[in-house]
Amino acid sequence: xxxxxxxxxxxxxxxxxxxxxxxxxxxxxxxxxxxxxxxxxxxxxxxxxxxxxxxxxxxxxxxxxxxxxxxxxxxxxxxxxxxxxxxxxxxxxxxxxxxxxxxxxxxxx
Numbered sequence: 001x002x003x004x005x006x007x008x009x010x011x012x013x014x015x016x017x018x019x020x021x022x023x024x025x026x027x028x029x030x031x032x033x034x035x036x037x038x039x040x041x042x043x044x045x046x047x048x049x050x051x052x053x054x055x056x057x058x059x060x061x062x063x064x065x066x067x068x069x070x071x072x073x074x075x076x077x078x079x080x081x082x083x084x085x086x087x088x089x090x091x092x093x094x095x096x097x098x099x100x101x102x103x104x105x106x107x108x109x
Contacts, residue, residue: 003067006043008052011066013041015059030054 016026023037030051039045040055047055049063056063086094 003046004043005040005046007069008047008066009041009043011069012055012059015061016041019059021058026055026058029058 016023023034023041027034027037032051036045040047040051052066053063056066059066086097089097
C-alpha cells in the first residue's frame with residue numbers, strides 16, 4: 001500500500017494553519033522553498049521520510065499522524081480522532097454510532 005500524498009498534504013496544511021504558520025514560515029524552518037511546501041500540501045510531490053519527520057516535529061505531531069491520521073504521541077489519540085469523525089456526522093449518524101458503540105461494549109464486558 002503506497003501513501004496517499006494528497007491526504008498527507010491536507011494533514012500538513014491543516015496542522016500548519018492550526019499552528020498559525022504560513023507556508024513561508026514552515027519552508028524556512030526546514031530550508032526548502034515555499035513552492036515545494038505548496039506542492040507537498042497539494043500532494044503533487046512525494047515527500048521523503050526526512051522531510052516528513054522534520055515537518056512533524058515542527059507541527060508537534062508524530063510522523064505516523066501525517067502518514068495514517070493517528071497521533072500516537074497523545075495518550076488519548078483515539079479519542080481525539082473519534083471526536084473529529086463525530087464532528088463530521090449528522091445527529092442521526094452520531095446516534096447510530098453511539099448505539100453501535102454501546103452494543104460493542106456490552107458484548108466485550
